[in-house]
Amino acid sequence: MFNETKFWNTFIIIIASLIVVYAIVDIFVLRKLPKRSKNQTTLINGLLILGFASIMVLLIDSLGMFLFLQTIMDKVLGICVLALATTGIVLIFKTSMTTNFAQGSMATLGAFFAARYILYLTATTTLTTIQKVFLAILVSALVAFILGILIDVFIIRKAKHVTSVGKQMITMGLVLVISGLIPVTFGGLPLEIPRLSYDIVPVTLFGQSLSIPQHSIYALYLTVIVLVVLFAALRFTKWGLGVRATASNEIVAKMMGVNTRIITAMSWAIAGALGGLASVLAAPFGGQVTTGLMVSYQVNGFMASILGGFSSFGGPLVGAILIPLLQGLLFYFSNLWQNAIVYLIILLIVLAKPLGLFGKKIAKKV
Amino acid sequence: MMLYSVNRSLERKTKLHQILHHPYFGFFALGFLLLFVQFLRITGVNIPITVLRGLGLTMIYIIIALGFSILLGYAGLASLGTAGFVGIGTYLIGYLTNAKGYSISMILVIGFLGAIAIGTIVGFISLRIEGLYLGIITLGLSEILNEVFKNATAITNGTNGLLMNRIVLFGQYYQFNSNTIFIAIVFILILVMVLTLNIMKSPTGRAMLAMRNSESAAQAMGVSVLKYRLLAFIIATVYAFLGGILYMTYIGFSIPTTWNLAFSLFVLAAVIVGGSQSIAGVVLGTFMIFGLDLAVFQQITFFQENPDITFILNGVLIVVVVMFYPGGLARLLINLKFKITNLVKKLMKKWKAYKYGEDD
Numbered sequence: 243m244f245n246e247t248k249f250w251n252t253f254i255i256i257i258a259s260l261i262v263v264y265a266i267v268d269i270f271v272l273r274k275l276p277k278r279s280k281n282q283t284t285l286i287n288g289l290l291i292l293g294f295a296s297i298m299v300l301l302i303d304s305l306g307m308f309l310f311l312q313t314i315m316d317k318v319l320g321i322c323v324l325a326l327a328t329t330g331i332v333l334i335f336k337t338s339m340t341t342n343f344a345q346g347s348m349a350t351l352g353a354f355f356a357a358r359y360i361l362y363l364t365a366t367t368t369l370t371t372i373q374k375v376f377l378a379i380l381v382s383a384l385v386a387f388i389l390g391i392l393i394d395v396f397i398i399r400k401a402k403h404v405t406s407v408g409k410q411m412i413t414m415g416l417v418l419v420i421s422g423l424i425p426v427t428f429g430g431l432p433l434e435i436p437r438l439s440y441d442i443v444p445v446t447l448f449g450q451s452l453s454i455p456q457h458s459i460y461a462l463y464l465t466v467i468v469l470v471v472l473f474a475a476l477r478f479t480k481w482g483l484g485v486r487a488t489a490s491n492e493i494v495a496k497m498m499g500v501n502t503r504i505i506t507a508m509s510w511a512i513a514g515a516l517g518g519l520a521s522v523l524a525a526p527f528g529g530q531v532t533t534g535l536m537v538s539y540q541v542n543g544f545m546a547s548i549l550g551g552f553s554s555f556g557g558p559l560v561g562a563i564l565i566p567l568l569q570g571l572l573f574y575f576s577n578l579w580q581n582a583i584v585y586l587i588i589l590l591i592v593l594a595k596p597l598g599l600f601g602k603k604i605a606k607k608v
Numbered sequence: 609m610m611l612y613s614v615n616r617s618l619e620r621k622t623k624l625h626q627i628l629h630h631p632y633f634g635f636f637a638l639g640f641l642l643l644f645v646q647f648l649r650i651t652g653v654n655i656p657i658t659v660l661r662g663l664g665l666t667m668i669y670i671i672i673a674l675g676f677s678i679l680l681g682y683a684g685l686a687s688l689g690t691a692g693f694v695g696i697g698t699y700l701i702g703y704l705t706n707a708k709g710y711s712i713s714m715i716l717v718i719g720f721l722g723a724i725a726i727g728t729i730v731g732f733i734s735l736r737i738e739g740l741y742l743g744i745i746t747l748g749l750s751e752i753l754n755e756v757f758k759n760a761t762a763i764t765n766g767t768n769g770l771l772m773n774r775i776v777l778f779g780q781y782y783q784f785n786s787n788t789i790f791i792a793i794v795f796i797l798i799l800v801m802v803l804t805l806n807i808m809k810s811p812t813g814r815a816m817l818a819m820r821n822s823e824s825a826a827q828a829m830g831v832s833v834l835k836y837r838l839l840a841f842i843i844a845t846v847y848a849f850l851g852g853i854l855y856m857t858y859i860g861f862s863i864p865t866t867w868n869l870a871f872s873l874f875v876l877a878a879v880i881v882g883g884s885q886s887i888a889g890v891v892l893g894t895f896m897i898f899g900l901d902l903a904v905f906q907q908i909t910f911f912q913e914n915p916d917i918t919f920i921l922n923g924v925l926i927v928v929v930v931m932f933y934p935g936g937l938a939r940l941l942i943n944l945k946f947k948i949t950n951l952v953k954k955l956m957k958k959w960k961a962y963k964y965g966e967d968d
Contacts, residue, residue, distance in 0.1 A: 418923030582755035
């Protein structure tokens with residue numbers, strides 16, 4: 243159906259030609275102009291858009307429309323989970339200035355409670371699967387929400403004078419504590435979370451008849467609702483204003499009467515809840531619930547955050563959509579190296595734009 | 609502080625005092641202690657092999673952590689790519705010995721050159737990307753390397769892991785003898801510690817420290833950020849490669865799952881918990897994070913039955929130390945020393961006042 247070697251040759255030619263065009267324009271045109279850096283940014287943006295478009299065309303051309311769209315359908319769930327996890331990471335990065343390695347572990351703890359609750363519900367009540375899983379999602383989000391508050395109140399708030407690398411280490415310690423506590427608390431129980439629904443729905447898109455699992459559709463609805471509410475809250479409520487103020491400068495925000503303690507605690511709690519939702523949605527695909535449930539999402543979440551840029555909330559979402567999609571699409575051409583290639587592309591993009599695709603440069607006072 | 613110690617050494621300048629206060633004294637003392645343990649084992653005292661193996665591994669991790677402490681404590685660059693670099697070291701020696709039969713001195717030279725090349729590349733990346741972003745980008749690099757370890761089966765034997773059961777020295781094949789290699793590691797460790805101390809106390813170390821405190825001020829004073837960032841990454845990578853090569857010679861087995869994010873984070877934790885600017889701190893921190901679990905906890909039946917408790921203990925330790933002692937265990941020890949000397953002085957004064965009557 244398609245030729246792997248031809249695809250990779252074209253792929254490498256596209257990327258190499260972008261780099262060559264950049265180098266030529268930069269050396270022969272931009273160096274001679276005043277205001278080099280502004281023009282450079284425009285050039286990089288243009289080349290990135292061109293490269294992205296041509297790679298998409300190449301992918302559609304080599305895969306065919308059906309396989310291209312079907313891959314997108316298959317990756318809907320992965321995108322939803324990653325989007326939720328990434329938003330949590332960014333929220334904490336904004337308010338606490340640290341990369342939260344415990345994001346995945348908080349979510350996993352929620353998933354364990356959810357699975358235990360499902361076991362309890364199955365034994366005592368006669369609810370349908372979908373009702374049980376919805377209740378479990380609430381339990382998972384609630385557990386992670388409370389855990390987030392506890393972590394902030396008892397640990398992060400007390401570690402105000404620790405550097406951001408130190409805070410990173412604290413979250414790393416929390417990962418160890420949580421992943422040690424889970425087997426002690428839930429040891430021996432076979433815990434599983436069923437899907438919301440096992441049906442597969444036929445969809446017609448651009449004249450192609452595709453299929454998508456019902457579970458992914460529910461996950462998409464949930465994710466979109468949660469994220470729209472969250473983004474609206476960030477944009478229009480007082481809490482959102484507080485988060486943005488704290489993100490830009492915590493001390494000044496405090497002086498202006500923003501209660502940064504509550505803002506930070508709520509950010510941790512909401513990040514936890516987002517993770518709890520994500521973990522229950524992701525759990526059915528790994529068989530039994532294990533402590534390593536969210537590790538790959540965690541790493542991809544960090545990657546998505548720097549790809550989109552930590553300085554905005556929308557940028558990381560774009561990253562969270564692109565990463566699983568590219569991994570899924572490149573899978574057809576190399577089922578071993580797709581992850582490495584996606585990370586390499588991210589590395590190249592971040593080298594070209596150090597603050598991410600949508601990052602804004604913040605002037606630093608020396 | 610500095611003046612104080614000079615004064616004191618002028619006051620009582622005995623030979624023994626000089627030796628005890630020599631900066632290398634601690635390194636050699638640690639080395640002799642470890643050699644003594646190995647010696648006891650050879651003479652037939654019943655020390656479990658797992659304890660020795662734990663100590664040997666801890667020494668290798670100390671070497672890796674020392675390189676990292678120059679990177680973090682002196683140049684102020686946080687990297688999460690350590691695991692990938694150590695992994696390259698293990699596969700380098702494994703492949704070159706198994707398939708090509710290269711001698712170990714040759715491999716050390718190749719590893720040194722390779723580490724310089726990779727350190728330079730990462731150093732150039734670090735010029736464009738800063739702070740926590742750099743940590744995540746190096747994490748991505750480590751993930752790429754991990755994919756390579758998993759998938760380049762011709763070299764790394766993939767997820768089954770690469771075995772190496774002999775080394776080549778001066779054209780001769782030698783079977784493994786973990787006792788000999790333990791002794792060799794002790795000597796290499798002492799060498800690396802001396803080297804690290806000299807780097808830290810040299811103009812290079814001071815330039816890095818200046819760069820860490822304020823990049824702009826350092827640049828204004830004529831410190832080349834490019835040069836010292838590259839140098840810091842090269843040193844860290846060379847140490848990581850050396851650690852990898854020693855790991856492979858000591859354990860003889862390398863599998864991609866070892867070289868994951870958790871390993872990088874553990875090395876970072878060891879340096880932060882110990883105190884990123886002192887060698888004693890790094891040694892202590894590495895022992896806390898790796899050594900306690902490998903050499904001590906695994907001997908106690910309670911922890912053998914509940915391996916998860918060690919995770920919890922380690923995690924609580926990291927959180928508590930970072931929260932209350934941001935300077936690390938090294939700072940804690942210094943504080944403790946001051947408190948004890950003050951207490952002793954106070955008690956002496958009280959006792960004198962009691963004995964001779966209160967004069968002042």
